[in-house]
Amino acid sequence: MKTLKKIILVVIVIIFASCSDVVDVEVQEGPKRLVVEASLDWEKGSEGNVQTIRLRESTPFFSTNTNMEVTGASVVVTNEGSGASYNFEDQGNGEYLTTNFEPVLEQKYMLRIEYNGEIYTATETMTAVTDITSVFQGRKEGFDDELLEVHVVFTDPEVEGNNYLFKFQREGDLLPDLETAKDEFLNGNEIDWWYEIDEDDDTEIEPFKPGDVVDIEMYGISKAYYDYIKILISQLGGVGLFESTPVDVKGNCVNTTNPENYAFGYFRLTQVVKTSYTFVED
Known part of the structure; x- marks a missing residue:
């Protein structure tokens, strides 16, 4: 009886497997640009x-x-x-x-x-962009006080409306991280901009550790480009519950x-x- 049940089960599996159809979904394509x-x-x-x-x-x-x-x-x-x-x-x-x-x-x-x-x-x-006056490491300013972070210090010019793009890339990482800043509330002051990396088990990304080298670039950008790149950066993380819908x-x-x-x-x-x-x- 047990043998008969096993045979019937195998036959059922084969029947269902053979009845599965491949469905081609036609995806609408936009124009080439x-x-x-x-x-x-x-x-x-x-x-x-x-x-x-x-x-x-x-x-x-x-x-x-x-x-x-x-x-x-x-x-x-x-x-x-x-x-x-x-x-x-x-x-x-x-x-x-x-x-x-x-x-x-x-x-x-x-x-x-x-x-x-x-x-x-x-x-x-x-x-134009101002000069970086100091770069140092710390642990207390980030979201996690146990993680290492790098600090980029610069003095914002007294003229209002300065916008910045930061590019951080640890040597060995595939892609850089981009961040934007503006002097709306910090005009003419010394600014300490920090950056840390959170641990991500899904992508196997690890926080900074002693010996890591991070390349830093700071750009002076126009207001129009600031608005543009800020939207793109917000979409880099994909679509989630509280994230922007890619457009x-x-x-x-x-x-x-x-x-x-x-x-x-x-x-x-x-x-x-x-x-x-x-x-x-x-």
Whole structure:
């Protein structure tokens, strides 16, 4: 009897397994759009003459095709004050390069891209950044007083409306963390900006420990770019109960030929200071 029951059970499993159908769900795909990565970043102490702009086309969410680089476009950046123009030469891999760019603080520049018979334009101002005066480690200022954190100290200029983008990347980590700040309540004061890493069992990310090296970049950014990047950062964590729903975030690149076919991405011009810190035993 037990043997008979086992045979019947196996037959039932086989029947149900053989009756399962593959259901193809048709996912609606949006139109392909030009994606513009045009960050002209001028590191303090450098000439800033070598700059790269990257162009590609957007891909459907479930697509495995990563070869979407755009070639054959015309890319020009113009200093609207002096009239000087800088041609970005097509490198054949989605990158467009110039080696003679001249960055001028507080000067407005215009980006012009011609691709597939359409013209995209954007304007932005080269935004200055103050110096980092000190970098040190601690444990008391973060959300967890047992975790190491790095502190970046700088003095905000007295002029109002300064906005900052911070990029922290521990050596060996795959991706950096981005954070934004503004001087709305701290104008003209010394600012101590701290950063720590929480332990995450799902991604196997560990907090800072002695010997870790973290690379730090601080950018001066415009108010418009601050608003743009703040929305993107809020969406990086995915969708949760208290998190933002991912939506299309339009940058400042406008399609003047066909406004409905707008581009993704942003044209920004920033000054940046870079440093690194190595954690020690405390």
